[in-house]
Amino acid sequence: MLELKEVTKYYGNKLAVERLTLHIPDGTLFAFIGPNGAGKTTTVKMLAGLLKPSSGEIIINGKNIINNSLEIKKIISYIPDQPFLYEKLSGKEFLNFIGQIYHLPEETLESQIARYVELFQMSEYIHQLIESYSLGMKQKLVIASSLLHHPRLLIVDEPLVGLDPANVRIVKQLFRQLVKEGITIFMSTHILSIAEEIADMIGVIHQGRLIAQGSFSQLKSLKKTSPSGGNLEDVFLLLCEECQT
Amino acid sequence: MPDLIALYKSKLRGFLNQASQQLYENKLKVTVISISAIVLWAVIFIFFYRSLIFLRTFEEIGNIVVIYFLGLFFFALGIMLVISNAIINYSSLYRSSESAYLFSLPVPAGKIFIYRITESLLFSSWAFLFLGSPFLIALGIHYSSGWTYYLYLVLFSAVFIILPALVGGLISIIIARFLPHRQKTVLILSIAVIFLIGVCFVSEITRLEGRTITFIISGMKDFLERLSFAQNPILPSHWITRGILSATSDASESPFFFLLLLSWALFLGLLSYQTASLFYLDGYSLVASSTRSKNYPAVSYFDRVSSIILRFLSPASRLIVIKDIKTLFRDPSQWSQMLIFFGLLTIYFINIKNVPYINLREGMWQYLVSSLNLLATTLTLATFTTRFIYPQISLEGRKFWIIGMMPIRRKEIFYSKFIFALSGAIIITLPLIFISSYQVEVPSGMMFQQLYFGLIICLGLSSIAVSVGVLYPNFKEDNPSKIISGFGGTLCLVLSLLYLLTIVVIGSIPGHLYYVLGRINSNTFSILQIISTVLISFGAVIVTIISIRFGLKSIERIEI
Ligand SMILES: Nc1ncnc2c1ncn2[C@@H]1O[C@H](COP(=O)(O)OP(=O)(O)OP(=O)(O)O)[C@@H](O)[C@H]1O
Numbered sequence: 112m113l114e115l116k117e118v119t120k121y122y123g124n125k126l127a128v129e130r131l132t133l134h135i136p137d138g139t140l141f142a143f144i145g146p147n148g149a150g151k152t153t154t155v156k157m158l159a160g161l162l163k164p165s166s167g168e169i170i171i172n173g174k175n176i177i178n179n180s181l182e183i184k185k186i187i188s189y190i191p192d193q194p195f196l197y198e199k200l201s202g203k204e205f206l207n208f209i210g211q212i213y214h215l216p217e218e219t220l221e222s223q224i225a226r227y228v229e230l231f232q233m234s235e236y237i238h239q240l241i242e243s244y245s246l247g248m249k250q251k252l253v254i255a256s257s258l259l260h261h262p263r264l265l266i267v268d269e270p271l272v273g274l275d276p277a278n279v280r281i282v283k284q285l286f287r288q289l290v291k292e293g294i295t296i297f298m299s300t301h302i303l304s305i306a307e308e309i310a311d312m313i314g315v316i317h318q319g320r321l322i323a324q325g326s327f328s329q330l331k332s333l334k335k336t337s338p339s340g341g342n343l344e345d346v347f348l349l350l351c352e353e354c355q356t
Numbered sequence: 357m358p359d360l361i362a363l364y365k366s367k368l369r370g371f372l373n374q375a376s377q378q379l380y381e382n383k384l385k386v387t388v389i390s391i392s393a394i395v396l397w398a399v400i401f402i403f404f405y406r407s408l409i410f411l412r413t414f415e416e417i418g419n420i421v422v423i424y425f426l427g428l429f430f431f432a433l434g435i436m437l438v439i440s441n442a443i444i445n446y447s448s449l450y451r452s453s454e455s456a457y458l459f460s461l462p463v464p465a466g467k468i469f470i471y472r473i474t475e476s477l478l479f480s481s482w483a484f485l486f487l488g489s490p491f492l493i494a495l496g497i498h499y500s501s502g503w504t505y506y507l508y509l510v511l512f513s514a515v516f517i518i519l520p521a522l523v524g525g526l527i528s529i530i531i532a533r534f535l536p537h538r539q540k541t542v543l544i545l546s547i548a549v550i551f552l553i554g555v556c557f558v559s560e561i562t563r564l565e566g567r568t569i570t571f572i573i574s575g576m577k578d579f580l581e582r583l584s585f586a587q588n589p590i591l592p593s594h595w596i597t598r599g600i601l602s603a604t605s606d607a608s609e610s611p612f613f614f615l616l617l618l619s620w621a622l623f624l625g626l627l628s629y630q631t632a633s634l635f636y637l638d639g640y641s642l643v644a645s646s647t648r649s650k651n652y653p654a655v656s657y658f659d660r661v662s663s664i665i666l667r668f669l670s671p672a673s674r675l676i677v678i679k680d681i682k683t684l685f686r687d688p689s690q691w692s693q694m695l696i697f698f699g700l701l702t703i704y705f706i707n708i709k710n711v712p713y714i715n716l717r718e719g720m721w722q723y724l725v726s727s728l729n730l731l732a733t734t735l736t737l738a739t740f741t742t743r744f745i746y747p748q749i750s751l752e753g754r755k756f757w758i759i760g761m762m763p764i765r766r767k768e769i770f771y772s773k774f775i776f777a778l779s780g781a782i783i784i785t786l787p788l789i790f791i792s793s794y795q796v797e798v799p800s801g802m803m804f805q806q807l808y809f810g811l812i813i814c815l816g817l818s819s820i821a822v823s824v825g826v827l828y829p830n831f832k833e834d835n836p837s838k839i840i841s842g843f844g845g846t847l848c849l850v851l852s853l854l855y856l857l858t859i860v861v862i863g864s865i866p867g868h869l870y871y872v873l874g875r876i877n878s879n880t881f882s883i884l885q886i887i888s889t890v891l892i893s894f895g896a897v898i899v900t901i902i903s904i905r906f907g908l909k910s911i912e913r914i915e916i
């Protein structure tokens with residue numbers, strides 16, 4: 112589904128992502144973890160087509176993202192770390208807008224909206240202006256809006272910011288459910304316990320370079336020295352420490 | 357097409373939601389602004405209408421002056437709209453989160469471009485609609501034109517404001533795609549170019565001022581010829597001038613010029629759409645990745661100097677003022693406009709002396725010219741306090757809590773903004789008024805009076821801008837050009853203009869009676885002057901105190 116070949120990105124003269132190569136098959140939940148400033152958001156923006164790689168290729172669904180950006184945007188969804196919403200629209204109006212942009216037929220749109228309003232329990236405030244929503248309410252609306260058109264690939268930067276435990280669980284279950292339906296999810300996150308729990312594959316990025324990749328158990332076996340035998344956090348910190356020296 | 361419709365529909369929906377919210381929550385606010393706007397519109401309308409009647413007394417020449425004024429008006433307007441559209445477009449196309457968001461949707465870049473420039477077109481041309489409509493309507497009434505005139509007026513204006521938006525958009529697309537690293541150079545170059553155009557313009561006009569005022573018939577031809585660069589037939593401003601003028605009578609030429617204008621709008625529309633389809637996304641990526649990580653020293657030379665100058669402030673207010681100055685200066689697209697306008701005024705004032713004036717030694721001309729200069733300077737100042745001071749509080753934006761949480765009283769925040777505004781206004785205005793008075797060689801009494809008027813205008817305008825900024829902040833928007841186009845910005849501009857005009861009018865009544873009309877003797881003149889100065893001072897103090905009061909009260913109430 113998603114392939115990165117030697118992707119490199121410079122900001123001016125600053126190297127942000129260095130020769131990143133990844134292969135993520137269909138129906139995989141990929142968690143991208145790394146310290147602050149490691150290059151996660153930069154990678155995610157390149158996948159979404161907002162930034163062009165300085166060199167290297169990004170291939171989604173067998174097509175190069177540079178030449179087919181419009182076609183690819185129809186089958187992906189991108190949720191940035193600071194999502195944008197039209198604050199003066201109501202939640203329902205916003206979802207309708209998205210539906211029109213993706214040319215969804217009326218009935219599909221209505222049933223999709225009903226499904227997510229129900230799932231995230233948004234019915235109470237869906238007709239109010241978005242500006243009156245709390246952080247978590249907005250985040251739920253954003254996630255709902257990104258799934259209306261049944262994307263094949265979902266690219267998310269920090270999806271769980273601001274959600275309460277109940278909604279974190281809903282999103283976790285939703286993501287697993289989506290993956291089961293064959294959707295691929297590329298998710299950058301700082302919440303390691305969640306990556307450990309739901310990800311099929313984990314990539315660790317540090318100062319722009321991919322330093323480890325694989326399922327959680329593969330990562331654990333990589334770092335057998337891990338003293339507490341432990342969790343992803345131990346592995347992650349060890350990996351980063353090693354890179355520093 | 358359905359994409360664009362969906363986009364416009366959602367924007368319209370948002371606008372309607374906001375409007376009904378405002379109407380519901382702030383009836384008083386809406387009433388106040390509507391009434392002030394209507395009053396201001398009427399004042400401008402009456403001013404133009406009277407001027408047209410006045411010009412009629414000069415018969416043929418009066419007519420010609422109207423024609424040329426119309427030409428100049430559209431010419432200047434076109435240039436201003438290109439500049440403001442280019443600036444607004446650059447930030448709304450490349451720096452706004454909405455554009456980033458739209459790029460993640462399956463909408464072609466060309467359509468995003470069209471949608472975004474429509475928005476900045478509306479933002480940048482409301483001033484034209486507000487200031488231009490009274491003049492153009494007065495013109496229609498003056499020539500007692502039929503309904504076709506007003507129909508053509510709407511058609512021509514609509515197409516005419518689209519052209520600069522397209523040109524501005526095209527310029528920003530090309531700069532972003534091909535010169536993303538050279539924004540500063542481009543900016544400096546364009547300032548230089550605009551400056552040069554302005555200098556030519558100003559020097560043409562100053563060389564003629566004596567003649568326009570005295571209406572020497574033989575000089576008229578020369579005068580018109582010099583202004584004829586604005587009448588160059590290849591300029592769209594010429595087409596709209598001809599079209600509208602023709603519409604005042606039989607409209608025989610109007611369809612031709614309208615179609616000419618329209619065909620250019622369509623051509624440029626197609627061209628910029630295609631250019632945007634090709635380059636917009638690339639340019640977006642280039643601009644987003646071209647920020648260089650530059651280190652700024654923790655305490656700079658600038659900090660030290662300014663904290664010495666600002667000694668008289670409390671340490672906390674001093675820090676806020678220094679922060680504001682730095683923020684302003686690190687965004688050249690903001691202050692460059694100020695530089696252009698005040699720079700041109702300076703050149704114009706310095707040049708006044710070189711005008712082959714016959715009459716400048718006469719009291720009447722000295723008085724008239726220096727009063728007009730005062731008016732020009734303070735009018736410019738009013739637009740700039742609205743442009744730069746009013747958004748100050750809003751720009752703190754969602755980060756207002758940072759200041760709000762600091763261990764300083766909000767009162768101090770207010771005063772530091774006020775001091776920032778006032779000192780900026782004084783530093784710009786008083787030297788300009790001084791140069792003008794000095795060049796016109798007015799007697800020192802008159803010079804002091806002018807400086808005094810300038811000072812109290814600065815005082816009032818700064819307090820109005822800061823207070824309206826506190827009263828009606830807009831924390832949602834981070835683009836100052838858009839903040840000022842909202843309700844608060846309009847209110848601020850309207851109040852500032854009303855204040856300024858009141859002061860200038862009351863202040864010039866004695867001079868008008870004495871110098872221009874010669875109705876009173878010098879004794880009565882002195883007495884009247886004292887009275888008007890006292891009145892003005894009183895009014896200015898009251899306006900300043902009231903707005904500061906309002907500001908102080910509402911800054912305590914701001915909630916984030
Ligand atoms: N617009 C920009 N201009 C210059 N450098 C940038 C820009 N955006 C990001 N960077 C640099 O690129 C590197 C990677 O940034 P990125 O935002 O991808 O990090 P991240 O992994 O998402 O971090 P976080 O966990 O804090 O979100 C950082 O060193 C950052 O300083």
Ligand SMILES: [Mg+2]
Pocket residue numbers: 151152153192268
């Ligand atoms: Mg990030």
